[in-house]
Amino acid sequence: MADVIEELEKRGYIEQFTHEKELKETFKKESVRFYLGIDPTADSLHIGHFIALMVASHLQKAGHKPIILVGGGTATIGDPSGKTDIRKMMTRETIDGNVAAIKKQIEKFITFEGENAAIIVNNADWLLKLNYIDFMRDIGTLFSVNRMLAADCYKNRLETGLTFFEMGYMLLQSYDFLYLHDKYNCKLQIGGNDQWSNIIGGVELIRKVGAEDSFGMTFKLLTNKDGKKMGKTEKGALWLNPEKTSPYEFYQYWRNIDDADVKKVLSLLTFLPMEEIEKLCAYQDERINEAKRVAAFEITKLIHGEEEAIKAEAAAKALFGNGGDIENMPSIKLESENILDVIIQAGMASSKGQAKTLIAQGGITLNDEKVTDIAYKLEEKDFKDGYAILRKGKKIFCKLEK
C-alpha cells in the first residue's frame, strides 16, 4: 500500500497526530476506515472544507475508506469551537436539504462507489435518541473537566464565558467517533486543526472503553502568509457552489493570491505532482504568474469541472490579456439604464452612495472609458455588439446586456 501519510506530510497537509507511529503502521498494513465530520449549516461547502476533502480524497485513492459524517444532530446546536456565539438552531428540513446539496459537492472528491466506497452517515440518527442519564453515566464519567479546561479552545473561552452546553459538545463529538468505531470499525478521525481537542476527546474515549486502535489526525487550516484564513471575499465566503460563487469569481480568487501563497495552494488544493509544483514556483518575479494561472485553472477544474475552468480562463484572458472569449464573464440583463442602478445590479456596490463614490474616485469604467457623470444613462451607442462592458477597479468586470 502506498505510503499516503508520507505523501500528505510532503504536501504540507498535516498539522498533528495523536499516535503518529502506530497510525502510520496501521495505514501501511490495512485499508483504514476514517471519518470526517461536516456540519450541514449551509447548503454549500466553502473553502474550509476543501482541504478536508482533499485529504479524504488522497486517503481514499490510497485504498482507505471514508465515512462522511454530516452533523445533522449537532448542527441543531452548533460547534462552539472558536466562536463567540452559539449558532441559530436549524430545523430538520433545512438540514436535510443541506445534506443533499453537500453530498453532491463531496462527490467531486470522493467516490461513493467501488471497493472502498465512501459512506455518508448522519449523527442525528444516534444522537437524537440518546438518553441524558445514560449518556452522563456511560460517557460523562469518562471525561475530566480539569483536562478539558486545560485545552486551548476552552482556556481562552474561560475569559469570555463558556456554557455547560459548549463543553458538552466535545462529548457529543467524541461519542460520534466511538459510535463509528464500534459500528463501522472506524479507526481515524480527521479534521481541521481547530478540531484537535474534539478529536482527542474521541480518541481517548475509545481507548478508555478498551480499544487500542483509535487515532486522530488534523490538517492545517488554509491560511495566507499573514496567518489569516483564506477563502474570504468581499461578498463573504468563497463558496464551492457555482450559484453562490461563480466559477469566474472562483478562478479569479486563486489567480489573485499572494506570491507567497501559491506553492501552498498548489500543494494543498491540487493533485499536481510536487515536482511540477516546485518547478512552477521556482521564480520570484512576474514569471510566478504562470504558477498562479495553473493554480487557478486546476482548482477551478476540481470544483467546477474542466469545461468551466476553460471558460473562466478564457474570460480572464479576454479581459486581462488579449484574445480569449468574452462570452464567459459574469453578465447581467439590464433593468435600468441609470448608471448607479446598473453598478448596484452588477453587484459592484451595495448602495447608490457607494456607487457614487466609486465614480467620483474614477473606479468605474464603461467600455474602457472612465465614467465621470453619476447621472449618466446608458444609451444605444454603448452597446456596440449588443453588450457593454462595465468594470470596477482593475479586476472586476461585468457584461451588460439590454
Add this chain to the structure above:
RNA sequence: GGGUAGGUGGUCGAGUGGUUAAUGGCACCAGACUGUAAAUCUGGCGACGAGAGUCUACGAUGGUUCGAAUCCAUCCCUGCCCA
C-alpha cells in the same frame, strides 16, 4: 440570590448632555505604482437625495430635557467576585 464591571457602526475600541453619523486601529473599496502579486502613498468607507438636506443608528422599552450614545426608570444579555 448578593456585589461589581460592561453591552457603541463589519470588527476591535474611544466618547459620558449640544460643534457626534459618532476619534482611532483593523478589515474592506477606489486611485497611483506594479506582474490580475506584495509593500508603500493618496482618497473613501450608514441610507436616501443632483444638491441644500432628510432619515435611521450607540442592548430593549419608556421618561427627563429646547437638545441624549451620554442623565433617570424598568427590562434583557455578558464578564468577574461571593453563595
